Amino acid sequence: MFISKITLKNFRCFEDEHMLEFKSGINYFVGDNNCGKTTIFKAIEFIQSAKSKEDWISKGKESEDVSVEIEFSGEDIQKLMETEKLKKYSKYVNSESKLLIMRSSKSDTWIDSRGNEKKLELKQVRVFNPETNIFENPAGIDSMISVLFDAQFVYSDLKNEDYQDFGKTKIVGKLINDITKDFQQQESWINLQNAHQEAFGENGLTPILRDMQKRIESILSEQYGETKVEFNFGLPEIENFFKTGSILLEENGIKTQVSEKGTGMQRALALSLIQVYSRIDKKIDTAVSKPIIFFIDEPETFLHPHAQDKLLSSLERISENSQIFITTHSPYLLKKFNKDTHKIKVFSRREGEARVRDGEELNLFPFSPSWGEINYYAFNIVSEEFHNELFGFLHSKISKKNKCYENGNKTVSKRITSFDGWLEEQTGVTKTDDKHINKHNNYIDKTMPVYIRNYIDHPGEDLDEGINKREKPKTSEIKMSIDFMVKLNQRI
Known part of the structure; x- marks a missing residue:
């Protein structure tokens, strides 16, 4: 599953309505600074968690409404929607295997299956029903977004906490969870389970708490009727142990938390984690696992051309299973452009130029894209x-x-x-x-x-x-x- 289309209306620097189409592989965003490339990243955050209109509306359009509409496509959507947490929303996938969601400040209403009128406001995610041809907000749809896909962001002003988070929805957590699947069958984990049972079972904490249980039971019985009480200390899921983890970097014999390092090192770690992830990604059953979509802002920063080339190779591997969006000022990152699986969007705020245009002209020659071709179409450099x-x-x-x-x-x-x-x-x-x-x-x-x-x-x-x-x-x-x-x- 991938994002095939995004429609913005009065969203930040995109006044009025703009529709952008994408491919399932790598999507490059190029253009001058402050022309709206990373605004597309912010549109994903808007869909995920927007609460107020004021934070997102275009300047000068305050009296109008702001909205972001995202179309998901892919042959695997139906299989994904058949999983336990999503199957009740499968009817929202149309006959062309497309799913459309939106968040908008425009107030509206819809009638649910029981005939009740329901309100639609900015705080609610809307999903398009192909049977009724209207947007709806069925129960639980807001939390469905987090189950539907993961969005991993690497901004130029890096949010490094995401790459120090060992939760299973984060890259580090996914890496550790994938690598440690067999660990739970090993002796060391089994010994931990036995030790936990010893400490919290009949030979440990349970008898100590029994008197308190009886006191609580006595009060409940007197006031509410006979009730049994038991304190249960089950072994936490292995993911909960991972959440307490952190990454230390050692230089010259000194260990330091990543958060205490400079931006360059933090970005290097983030991109390194993505490259490691690319090597295990194919092990994941993508037919039933929610997709991970990567949003990487100026990955060339702090990287020399050889390192950029290695990063690009890793991103190519990831793009076989995960969609990638890249903002860049580096023609070097486009040297392996493939018009079949890649797409270029050229952003501009110059007078007389389209706000966003396709850069698919990078196929003039049998040997495309050439260096001059890249510079001309992607970066407006006449050479x-x-x-x-x-x-x-x-x-x-x-x-x-x-x-x-x-x-x-x-x-x-x-x-x-x-x-x-x-x-x-x-x-x-x-x-x-x-x-x-x-x-x-x-x-x-x-x-x-x-x-x-x-x-x-x-x-x-x-x-x-x-x-x-x-x-x-x-x-x-x-x-x-x-x-x-x-x-x-x-x-x-």
């Missing part, structure tokens, strides 16, 4: 490398197709001049002007893509002095040429 990479690919593609120009009298060959002649006849091409004149062997470049390519490859040349006017291409001109070639590549 000479991407221009010439695209130019060479397009030239080769056109020549292999034996495209003709000049009324079919000439065919595009491996010569750049022939490609230039063909480009000149294409709709939308920018032609050279009196500031961009490049003459070589009696040939003058006709189009800006060719001019830019030649300038990049031969920036210092001025072969025919007095004729050439080789003005350096501006970034805006390189971008215009790239955009033209991308569109051209899609047409042919």
Whole structure:
């Protein structure tokens, strides 16, 4: 099961309504600072525990309502909903194996199965009923969210307590619980059980408390009727022992609590735990276990490229069973982008640009994604490398197709001049002007893509002095040429 869609309405920096779709593998969020990448993480927290409108509503939209709607998808949803704690909510999974939940400040009502009118407010989680086509809040649905999925967050300003918590819903707890399953069959645990029985049973604490039991029984019998009382000290579940645990880090012979370490070390521990978790994740029966969804903010922080590469490999393993969301400013983390299982969302608050757009353009080449391609589509960086990479690919593609120009009298060959002649006849091409004149062997470049390519490859040349006017291409001109070639590549 994974988050296939999130719809935000007046949620923090997302004024009005915004819908974002995701894939079950790794979802990358890229863009400038303060453009709303981690706000999507906060939307999950809103669904889980929001109590007041004021903490979440967009500035300037205070008179309106705030809401977050999440769509879960996956073939395993139905099996998950058949587990003991969720089976009474299985009717909310539609025929397409989708489950829709929402939290909203908008007041509403619905009629339950007994005909009673029920209120819907911000403090209540709502689930969409595909039979009635309305959102409802059946008994227990609020606690169902915690049973439905785990959300593990690693923020840049790390909440390190989550990675020192040994509870079974936390990563450390999951690691220990998985590794120690066989431990409960070993002699040391059995000896502890026997020792507990000895200490709290008939040979230990029980006889000491018997007199108190009788006194309580006597009072109960006099005032309420005959009643037996017994103090029972059962052995705690093994998870309760784990909760008292902590992680100590030793450096130069000195042991220190993780919480006393700097942010860099705390993040390193968090990411290390995730990587260890990736190696045992496949042992978990994901068909009946609730999914864990990871939300990692700028994982490249404090990591050199080699460490980033190792982290990425671990995240790839995790993504086989768990959905991952990553905010990043590092093109290096996108080097293994796979359009089949990954998705890129480009966030922007620049005027004239979409608030969030897909970055699925990272499939231009058979060898995609290239470094220049990543920088261009994910980080809006215009590079000479991407221009010439695209130019060479397009030239080769056109020549292999034996495209003709000049009324079919000439065919595009491996010569750049022939490609230039063909480009000149294409709709939308920018032609050279009196500031961009490049003459070589009696040939003058006709189009800006060719001019830019030649300038990049031969920036210092001025072969025919007095004729050439080789003005350096501006970034805006390189971008215009790239955009033209991308569109051209899609047409042919």
